[in-house]
Amino acid sequence: MAFDIEMIKELYSKYPERVEAARKATGKPLTLAEKILYTHLWDGNATKALERGKDYVDFAPDRIACQDATAQMALLQFMQAGKDRVAVPTTVHADHLIQAKDGAKADLKRSDVTNKEVFDFLGSVSNKYGIGFWKPGAGIIHQVVLENYAFPGGMMIGTDSHTVNAGGLGMVAVGVGGADAVDVMAGMAWELKFPKLIGVKLTGKLSGWAAPKDVILKVAGILTVKGGTGCIVEYFGEGANNMSCTGKGTICNMGAEIGATTSTFGYDESMERYLRSTDRDDVADAANGIKEHLTGDAAVYADPDKYFDQVIEINLDELGPHLNGPFTPDRATEVADMKSEAAENGWPLDVEWGLIGSCTNSSYEDLTRAASIVEDAVSKGVKPKAILGINPGSEQVRFTAERDGLLDTFNKFESSKIFTNACGPCIGQWARPGAEKNEKNSIVHSFNRNFAKRADGNPNTHAFVASPEMVAAIAISGRLDFNPLTDTLTNENGEAVKLAVPTGSELPESGFAVDDNGYEAPAADGSSVIVDVSPTSERLQLLTPFAPWEGTDLSGMKLLIKAEGKCTTDHISMAGPWLRYRGHLDNISNNCLIGAVNAFGGATNEVVNQLTGDKGEVPATARAYKAAGIGSIVVGDENYGEGSSREHAAMEPRHLGVRAVIVKSFARIHETNLKKQGMLGLTFANPADYDKVREDDTIAIKGLTEFAPGKQLTVELTHADGSVETFPVNHTYNAQQIEWFKAGSALNLIKEQAV
Numbered sequence: 001m002a003f004d005i006e007m008i009k010e011l012y013s014k015y016p017e018r019v020e021a022a023r024k025a026t027g028k029p030l031t032l033a034e035k036i037l038y039t040h041l042w043d044g045n046a047t048k049a050l051e052r053g054k055d056y057v058d059f060a061p062d063r064i065a066c067q068d069a070t071a072q073m074a075l076l077q078f079m080q081a082g083k084d085r086v087a088v089p090t091t092v093h094a095d096h097l098i099q100a101k102d103g104a105k106a107d108l109k110r111s112d113v114t115n116k117e118v119f120d121f122l123g124s125v126s127n128k129y130g131i132g133f134w135k136p137g138a139g140i141i142h143q144v145v146l147e148n149y150a151f152p153g154g155m156m157i158g159t160d161s162h163t164v165n166a167g168g169l170g171m172v173a174v175g176v177g178g179a180d181a182v183d184v185m186a187g188m189a190w191e192l193k194f195p196k197l198i199g200v201k202l203t204g205k206l207s208g209w210a211a212p213k214d215v216i217l218k219v220a221g222i223l224t225v226k227g228g229t230g231c232i233v234e235y236f237g238e239g240a241n242n243m244s245c246t247g248k249g250t251i252c253n254m255g256a257e258i259g260a261t262t263s264t265f266g267y268d269e270s271m272e273r274y275l276r277s278t279d280r281d282d283v284a285d286a287a288n289g290i291k292e293h294l295t296g297d298a299a300v301y302a303d304p305d306k307y308f309d310q311v312i313e314i315n316l317d318e319l320g321p322h323l324n325g326p327f328t329p330d331r332a333t334e335v336a337d338m339k340s341e342a343a344e345n346g347w348p349l350d351v352e353w354g355l356i357g358s359c360t361n362s363s364y365e366d367l368t369r370a371a372s373i374v375e376d377a378v379s380k381g382v383k384p385k386a387i388l389g390i391n392p393g394s395e396q397v398r399f400t401a402e403r404d405g406l407l408d409t410f411n412k413f414e415s416s417k418i419f420t421n422a423c424g425p426c427i428g429q430w431a432r433p434g435a436e437k438n439e440k441n442s443i444v445h446s447f448n449r450n451f452a453k454r455a456d457g458n459p460n461t462h463a464f465v466a467s468p469e470m471v472a473a474i475a476i477s478g479r480l481d482f483n484p485l486t487d488t489l490t491n492e493n494g495e496a497v498k499l500a501v502p503t504g505s506e507l508p509e510s511g512f513a514v515d516d517n518g519y520e521a522p523a524a525d526g527s528s529v530i531v532d533v534s535p536t537s538e539r540l541q542l543l544t545p546f547a548p549w550e551g552t553d554l555s556g557m558k559l560l561i562k563a564e565g566k567c568t569t570d571h572i573s574m575a576g577p578w579l580r581y582r583g584h585l586d587n588i589s590n591n592c593l594i595g596a597v598n599a600f601g602g603a604t605n606e607v608v609n610q611l612t613g614d615k616g617e618v619p620a621t622a623r624a625y626k627a628a629g630i631g632s633i634v635v636g637d638e639n640y641g642e643g644s645s646r647e648h649a650a651m652e653p654r655h656l657g658v659r660a661v662i663v664k665s666f667a668r669i670h671e672t673n674l675k676k677q678g679m680l681g682l683t684f685a686n687p688a689d690y691d692k693v694r695e696d697d698t699i700a701i702k703g704l705t706e707f708a709p710g711k712q713l714t715v716e717l718t719h720a721d722g723s724v725e726t727f728p729v730n731h732t733y734n735a736q737q738i739e740w741f742k743a744g745s746a747l748n749l750i751k752e753q754a755v
C-alpha cells in the first residue's frame, strides 16, 4: 500500500481516454491542472464542462499523507469507520513533534521519550490499517513524499497545508483537514470546488544568486497572501524546464503562502532525472509513455490569456535574489534594496541565526548550494558572525550529504548545528536560547512561513525568508542588509573578500544512498495488531461515537455563546500550546470557543451560565449544560469558521453538547465539518434575526422530523420574561448529509454501512 507502480500504470492507462473526454466536454485545449482534475473525477469520464470557482466536484485522489500533529485525530476518527484497511495508499510521517535544541542525535533521543506515546500510537495504528509509517528522524513529510511517492499527473491530499510541495513532480496535491482525509481513507470521494487557474509563464534561466525560491518570493510579492485563493497555479515556459525538480517543489510548496489550492508544473526532463535518481525508473518509464498528457496542451501555453483566469510572466534572466518579510511572506524585497528598506523600517540589522531546512528547501541541491557558500567563506578565511542551523529534509538527503562531505563543510563553522531531519524551528519546535527574553532581533531562514512567533515563540523576532544560499551568505556576514553581489566581507587577515557565486548539484553524482530510511511497512494483515491508548493519557484519547439524533425536534437548549464579529477556527479551537492535545478530544475541548467575542459585553471566554446565573468560561459552561442533560446552541456572525480546515473546531462543540450553530453565514469548509460531526449548521434566513437572540434564551429547533434538502427549519426563542419569538433558518444539507445528522456523524453512517 505504500507505493504501488501498478496503481500508477492503471491510472496512466486511463489518461488518454479521460483527457480526450475532458477536451470534448469543455470544447477546448486543456491546461495540465485541468487534465489532472478531469482524470480524477470520482464518476469517471467527464460528461460536462465544470465551472471554475463554482462547481463542487467529487474527486478520487491517488494517495494520502498525514503528519504527526494532524494524523492523531485523523486516525482516531478512521478507527471509528469500521474498516480493516485504508482504501487509498496512505502514509504517516513523524516530523512536527521533534524539538531542535542540541543537535540531531540528542534531540531525536529526547523526542523519542517525550513523544513516545504519540509515536507508538501512530506506528501501531499505521501497522494495523495498512498505512506506511515514517519514523521520527526519517524526514519531513513533503520531502519524503517527493522522494518516494509523488508522480506526474497524480492527485493526492494531505493533512498539512504544504502537501502542495508535490506539485514539483507534476501532481495536483492539496492540503486538507483530517475529516476529508478520513473520508478518502474510508473509501469515499473527496469534494473540492473546481479551482480557477493562474498561469505563470517563466522565460529565461536562473543564474548567479537567483534560485527557485526567488521565483515564489517574487510571485508572493505580486499576488500577496490571498492572491491565489481558490486557484491552482500552473507554471510553464522554458524557464520552468530549466529548473530542477526539487526547485519546482520549492515553488509549489510556497504556493500555500499565497493561499493557492495548489501549484503544479508539467512533466519534463528534470522530473524524469529526479525519478530515476530516487530509484523510480518504473515511474519515469510509465510517465514517458503518456508524456503528452502530463503537461498542458501546446495551444494553451501559446495563448495563455485565453485559457487561464490570470497570467503572470516572470523573466528569470532578470530575477534577483529576494528576502521576504518580516512577519509575512509576501513582503518582498530584492536583496539589492534591503539596505534602504531595513533602514527605513527600523528592522534589526544584526542577524543572529540563519536556518536552512523545512519542507520548502532541504533537498540535496539546496544543501550543496548553501555548502558552496560556506566552503568559499572558509577558504577565504572568513568566520561566520551568526549561527547556521540545518535541518536536512530526509534521512536519504542527510546520509547522502554526509557521504559527500557536505555536513563536514557545514561543520567547519564551529557554530553550525545539524538538527534532526524534521520540521524543528519551522513549526516553533526550537528551544532557542534566550528567546524567552522577547528581544527584538532578526533571523533569516529558507522556510516558507515567517509569522510572528512561528520559529522561536518570540513576537519580536523578525524572520526573513530567502533561498538556502542567501541564508548562508547572510548568516556568514551577520548582516540583514548584506548583498553578496556587491558587498565584501573582512577575513581573518583583515582583507576584504567577496563571496563566490553559489554552485550546486541538482542531484548527487554518485546517486542517493541511505542506510535506514526510517520507513516501517504495515503488516500484511493487521487484524491482530493491538492499538494501545492509555486511559490516563493526557495527549491521546480513543473516540466514542457521537450519539445519533433522537428522532424528535430539539427543545430546552440554552444559548452557550452569541459570538460577535470575526470567529475563525483559531477563535473556536486555538493552536499554540493546545497543539499538545490534538489527539485528546476531551482535553483540547477546554479551548472550545475561548477566543470568540461574546456579543453580550464583548469579553472573550466569559458567558453567563443560565443554570446558576454566574459568569463562567465557555468550555466549563458547556460542560455544565451537558452534565445537566441540556443541549446548547452557538450563534455566530458572518463567515463563521473561516481559517483552517481543522475538524477540532467542529468536534469540540459537538463533544461539549452543542447541538446547533446558527450564524449569518459560514465559511464553507467549517460548515461541512459541522455536518460531518453530526451537528446542525444553520443560517438565519433573515440575518437581522441574529439580534433577536438574547443572553438568557432557551431555544428549540423545530421541523427536524421533516428535515429535507432545501426545506427551512424553525428556531423558537423563549426569552427569560416568558415571551416567545420564532424565525426561519436555512440549511444546505443534501440527502446524504441529513443521513449523517441522523446517524450522529458521517463516520457513524460509514460504520453502519460497513456492517
Ligand code: SF4
Pocket (backbone or CB within 6 Å): 095, 096, 140, 141, 142, 160, 162, 358, 359, 360, 422, 423, 426, 427, 447, 448
Ligand atoms: Fe510545515 Fe514547516 Fe514542517 Fe514544512 S517544515 S511541514 S511548513 S512545519
